Structure formats: C-alpha cells, structure tokens
Amino acid sequence: MSYLEFLYKYAPSFLNGAVVTLEQTALGTLLAVIVALIMGFMKMSSFIPVRWVGIVYIEIFRGTSLLVQMYWIFFVLPLFGITLGKFEAGFLAVGLNLGAYGAELVRGGVQSVPRSQYEAATALGMHPFTRMRRVIFPQALLNMLPPWGNLLIELLKATALVALISVADLMFVSKQINMSTFLSAQAFGTALIIYYIIARGIITPGMRGLECKLAKKLSIG
Amino acid sequence: MSNESFPLKLEGGDVPMVRFDRVTKQYGDLTVLDSLDLDVKANEMVAIIGPSGSGKTTVLRMLMGLELIDEGVIYVDGQPMTHMEKNGRLVRAGQKYLRRMRSSIGMVFQQFNLFPHMTALQNCMEAPVQVLGLSRKEARERSLELLKLVGLDDKMDQYPARLSGGQQQRVAIARALAMRPKIMLFDEVTSALDPEIVGEVTQVIRKLHDEHSLTMLMVTHQMGFARDISDRVCFFYEGKIAEQGSPEQLFDNPRNERTAMFLSAVLEAD
Amino acid sequence: MFDWRWDFTIEILPRLLEATGNTLIAAGLGYLIALVLGLVFALAQRTPYRLLTFAVRESIEFIRSTPLVLQIFFVFYVGPQFGIRLSPWTSGMIAIGLHYASYLSEVYRAGLDSVPKGQWEACTALNLSVRRTYTKIVIPQAIPTVIPGFGNYLVGIFKDTPMLSVIGVTELFHAATSIGAETYRFLEPFTLVGAIFLAISLPAAMLIRRFEDWIRASLGMTKLHAKD
Ligand SMILES: Nc1ncnc2c1ncn2[C@@H]1O[C@H](COP(=O)(O)OP(=O)(O)O)[C@@H](O)[C@H]1O
Numbered sequence A: 001m002s003y004l005e006f007l008y009k010y011a012p013s014f015l016n017g018a019v020v021t022l023e024q025t026a027l028g029t030l031l032a033v034i035v036a037l038i039m040g041f042m043k044m045s046s047f048i049p050v051r052w053v054g055i056v057y058i059e060i061f062r063g064t065s066l067l068v069q070m071y072w073i074f075f076v077l078p079l080f081g082i083t084l085g086k087f088e089a090g091f092l093a094v095g096l097n098l099g100a101y102g103a104e105l106v107r108g109g110v111q112s113v114p115r116s117q118y119e120a121a122t123a124l125g126m127h128p129f130t131r132m133r134r135v136i137f138p139q140a141l142l143n144m145l146p147p148w149g150n151l152l153i154e155l156l157k158a159t160a161l162v163a164l165i166s167v168a169d170l171m172f173v174s175k176q177i178n179m180s181t182f183l184s185a186q187a188f189g190t191a192l193i194i195y196y197i198i199a200r201g202i203i204t205p206g207m208r209g210l211e212c213k214l215a216k217k218l219s220i221g
Numbered sequence B: 001m002s003n004e005s006f007p008l009k010l011e012g013g014d015v016p017m018v019r020f021d022r023v024t025k026q027y028g029d030l031t032v033l034d035s036l037d038l039d040v041k042a043n044e045m046v047a048i049i050g051p052s053g054s055g056k057t058t059v060l061r062m063l064m065g066l067e068l069i070d071e072g073v074i075y076v077d078g079q080p081m082t083h084m085e086k087n088g089r090l091v092r093a094g095q096k097y098l099r100r101m102r103s104s105i106g107m108v109f110q111q112f113n114l115f116p117h118m119t120a121l122q123n124c125m126e127a128p129v130q131v132l133g134l135s136r137k138e139a140r141e142r143s144l145e146l147l148k149l150v151g152l153d154d155k156m157d158q159y160p161a162r163l164s165g166g167q168q169q170r171v172a173i174a175r176a177l178a179m180r181p182k183i184m185l186f187d188e189v190t191s192a193l194d195p196e197i198v199g200e201v202t203q204v205i206r207k208l209h210d211e212h213s214l215t216m217l218m219v220t221h222q223m224g225f226a227r228d229i230s231d232r233v234c235f236f237y238e239g240k241i242a243e244q245g246s247p248e249q250l251f252d253n254p255r256n257e258r259t260a261m262f263l264s265a266v267l268e269a270d
Numbered sequence C: 001m002f003d004w005r006w007d008f009t010i011e012i013l014p015r016l017l018e019a020t021g022n023t024l025i026a027a028g029l030g031y032l033i034a035l036v037l038g039l040v041f042a043l044a045q046r047t048p049y050r051l052l053t054f055a056v057r058e059s060i061e062f063i064r065s066t067p068l069v070l071q072i073f074f075v076f077y078v079g080p081q082f083g084i085r086l087s088p089w090t091s092g093m094i095a096i097g098l099h100y101a102s103y104l105s106e107v108y109r110a111g112l113d114s115v116p117k118g119q120w121e122a123c124t125a126l127n128l129s130v131r132r133t134y135t136k137i138v139i140p141q142a143i144p145t146v147i148p149g150f151g152n153y154l155v156g157i158f159k160d161t162p163m164l165s166v167i168g169v170t171e172l173f174h175a176a177t178s179i180g181a182e183t184y185r186f187l188e189p190f191t192l193v194g195a196i197f198l199a200i201s202l203p204a205a206m207l208i209r210r211f212e213d214w215i216r217a218s219l220g221m222t223k224l225h226a227k228d
C-alpha cells in the first residue's frame, strides 16, 4: 500500500482522533487556566493557610507524574464513589496537572510587574483589588503569555496520554491503525505530523495573535 | 573584487605601520565606511574623533579583524592583513593567517570586556600562556610588570567585580599589552567611566605614549586629551575622513565646515 | 483511609521499590544521552553550514512539539518494520534521550547566548583559540544560566519515565499497573507510586536549588559585568 493509499483509507480515522485530541486540549486548557489563576493567587496570598493550599497543590501535581495522576483519577477515585468517564477523567487529569505549572506562570507574571506600579496605583488611592485588576494583572498577563504558549504545547502533548485510558484520541487511533496494519512508520508518523501541525499551525499562531491583541490594547505593542 | 590594483605587500623606504587602502564596509544597505584611505606611521598616535555613528568604532574593529571588510585591503607593517597572497594574487585571509597578523595588534574596549571569572592577574596571563606559549612563570612576571605599569599590582588577585570601572579598564590595557603588540587600539576607553576617574586611565595611555614605542589609534570624545597627546587627529563624518591634520591645525583652524560645527558643539557641551 | 490495606501495602512495597531502581536508572541514562546529544544539537546550530543549522533547528522544533509517548511507540515499532529489532529499554532510551536533548539544546543555546558579545570579541582580540574560548571563557560564564534548566529537565525526565511502561520497560509505573492487573487493587499501588515520585522529586528539586546557589556563589558571578 502506498502512503497515499494509506492516507486515503485512514484519513477519516485520523480526523476523528484529531477532533478528540482538540476537544481534550480545549477542555484541558480551560481547566488549566482556571486552576492556574486560583492556585497562583492562593500561593501569593499573605494569609498563610491559603498560601499553603496553593503550595501543596502545586507541589503535589508537579511532583508526581501526569500518568500516575490520570490512573489515580480513573481507577482510584471510583473507590471513593467518584466515577468519571474516561473522557472526563482524561481532560481533568491534564487540566489539573498543567494548571499547577500554569499557577507558577501566573505568580511569575504578577511578580514581574515592577514595584513602582504598585506604588503608583496605591498613591492614586486604588483598592488592592482594583489595583490588581486594572493595573497589575493586565501587565502580568502580557508578560506571561509567551510562557503560556509553551505550556499549551505541553498540554497538547500531554493529552496523548489519555489514549492509555482508552480515550479515542489521535494517539489511540494511530495505535489501533498500527495494530491492524503493522505499518508503524505510517501510522505513528502521520500522527506525529498532525500533532506538529496542531502545535505550530494552531496553538503557536493563536497565542501570538493573542499577544499582539493584548499588547495593542495596552498600547505598548 | 578585482585585486589587481592592490600591491601584494608594501615596500620601499617609508612603509606605514597601518594602511587602509580603499576600504569599504557595509551593513546591508548602509555603507558605514566608504572607500577609506588612512596611513598610520610607526609610533604615531592618531586620534579619531567624530559624531556618533560616523564609523569610528568600525575602523578599529576591522583593523582588529573582528569584522570582515567588503572592499579594499588593510596592510599592517607592510603585509596585507585582511588578505593573503596566493599564487601571486591577493585572496581573503584565512583564519590561521588572520590569527598570526592579529598578534601584532592589541585592543581595549569601551566596556572593558574583562573575563569576570578570572582575577586581574589571570586575565593578563591567559593569552600569553595559551596563545604565545609562555611558561606560567614568564607570563606571571610579564603580567605583574604591566599591572605595575598601570598601577594595579596590588589588585592582581581581585576579580573584576571588585574593581572600579577605572581599575577594570587599566587591567584591560595591561591585558592587551601583555601580548606585546606593535599597535594598540583604544575605543572610547573612558566613555563608560565616571568623570572623576577618567584621569587615571588617560594617564596610563599618556605614559604608554611617552615611554614605549607603540603605534596607537584612539577613538575618543575627550578633545583636550586628543589635542595634547596625539600626533594627528582624524575627523570622521559619515564613513569618511572629512578632515585630518595636526591637533593645532584641526582644533584651532578647522577647514571643513562639519569639523567646525562638531567641535563647537562638543566644546560647548564640556 | 477508606479501604486502605496495610498488609497489602507492605506486601507490594519491596516490588515497587525495586522497580524504583529501574526508574532511576532510566532517568539517569536518558538524561546522560540528552546531555551529550543536546550539546551536539546546540553546537551544530552554531556552525556556518546553513543547511545543517536549519535541519537541526527544525528537527528540534518537531521533537519538542510532539508527544513523547508517541515518539516512544514510533521508535519501538518502526525498527521491526525495517528489520531492526530494538529492545524496550533501547528504544525507550533513544526516544526519551532524543526528546530531552531537544529541550537541553535550547538550554545550552540560551547559556551560550547569555555570554556578552564583548567576551567573544575580547577572546578574538587576544587571539585565543576557539577551543580555549569555549572551555575557559564562555562555558564557565554560561554555567549559572544553564543550571536551573538542567535541573528542571532532570526532574522532568524522571517524571516522564512512566511513559516507558507503554512498551514494557519494567519501571515503577509498570510495576504498579501489573500489581493492579494481578490483584484488582488500585488504591495502594497507585497511591504509593505517587508518594514515591513525590519523595524523590521534591528533595531533588530542593537539592538542585541549593546546588544552583552554591555554583553561583562559588563562581562569584552575580553582577560581574561593567556598567552599560
Ligand atoms: N553589527 C552591525 N550591524 C548593523 N549596523 C551596524 C553594526 N555595527 C555598526 N553599525 C552601524 O554602523 C554605523 C557606524 O557605527 P560605529 O562604527 O559604531 O560608529 P561610531 O563608533 O562612530 O559611533 C552606525 O550607523 C551603526 O549603527
């Protein structure tokens, strides 16, 4: 079978897999952003118990493997009466894990805003909440977008692990095609290329665009 | 490049220590130096002045071989430096040839560029040991002598971070001298220094000029210093020597309108 | 805790600890490969050969943008298709080494780029050889920049070793899934695996931070450059 024939025959399967991968990536990203904001700000809290929740969360999720976390969520949580479908368990693990890394980016971004900005906002009589929302966070956001771009690529790559709990994503599909055809180079190679296209054709340009937009909005771009 | 019109080497009675022969340098569309001719005699001290961006630094960097030239030939002590002879023709110099030619030139940078992880003494000894193959003992003696010359023998074991800007720059001068160059290049060596310590560096240069036989090219913004130390002053403007002459002639009776404008602007600012 | 069985825990612990040894070996070996290969990739990008530079840069980009687990499958299964059989360990080490080499090459690159241009020029002006310039001037100054990256990726490669279980490398995670399959008990093995990972990666991260400070201090390298 030539590669073109191979592609023609299996394109629909790859496409279905890619759609699931995109869904996992999108839901995982949404969750990761929420977790990152909550945990990042908790870790910056001056109230020690709150800060510790942030620290413990981040250290646990960054200190163990995503695969371990995913298996735990999928196989162990049911013992506590929480049974999730494989699709939900998949993006939940990915989002919770990458969110811990994102939390550090949130913290780094906020702390990269110069002290003088706090002082200027305080001198204008701003409430700490307003100061964060109107002055500090927008600048922090601009600083942290480039590392978030890298993090989202890591997130996309991480979604490949959901195949191991049988979510029918791109990775899963390529494994199945490999098993039925033994054309490993074609099966895995095609999947690799599709991942690359999603990463550099969708995520990277998307984040660049977002950066430009934000920079313009803050009129420094 | 047609090289026919460039001699393979300079011969005759009065061979200059440095010759720029129709040297052109471009960065993309920007012509930084435009068919520059410049001769420097042995033991001559030439000051280079001119507005920012006029190509002064570029002249020194090309002579040091940090930058490739686009056209023309630079000769050092009669030998081509940017080119070498091959079958009776000049071709672009290879790395090995360039390294050999470079060994007669020392350079001091505006930002010192000392090696931060080596002491003053180690900075001075590094190249003599590694490049000239001196024994550590010889290199140490030579370096100590030079650190003494720049008045820093007591600081030989200090790291650059522990030295003031003026002291760092004096170490940098000693480091360049340790290679026993025939030609020394100084690129605005006092511009990164606070005004009150400029003197300690210029004093060292003055001493070199008075007590040692060295050919020197010095880019500077200190007109007073240029005036009383140099044998000749070149005023650069837009990649060309707009005017050159003795310090008295150039500072007191500039013939070129640009020179006059530049001088009145900088002297007023002083 | 809910339904936690200590006798079972004690029963499986030796097996898990033994597998932890394999995990550490896999991480160490993979990291070594990545260190060497990463340096090769970084230096290859500094050669004047445009085509080589381009090919290396694009390959790094590709490897970094695609999942490691898929690369592991690729290396393991593609060999036999062309008559080359690689053991799980060999393919695993190739895949993980290559993957992390592409990350480490960026760390090397950033380190080399962090050394100011003036340092290279001073070396040229003093006629130091290329070798000497790298070994004595540039690399010592690049070290403080690269240490955090090196440390992070060492911990990173350790946490990615469970992926090797997919082709049958018998490391820690593999042991846990085997226990789960044999006994239908998942709580203890997976919780223990998580705990073992934490117990190694947290102190490791702390040690790396200490080491970083120590290197910086011993090189005396904060704020060493002339004012700009
Ligand atoms: N590496 C470079 N790339 C592009 N342009 C350069 C580079 N180096 C210098 N130039 C340009 O060349 C011109 C001359 O620079 P330079 O010799 O440093 O001037 P000067 O030392 O007289 O201030 C300037 O316009 C500068 O911007």
Ligand SMILES: [Mg+2]
Pocket: B056, B057, B058, B188
């Ligand atoms: Mg200059």
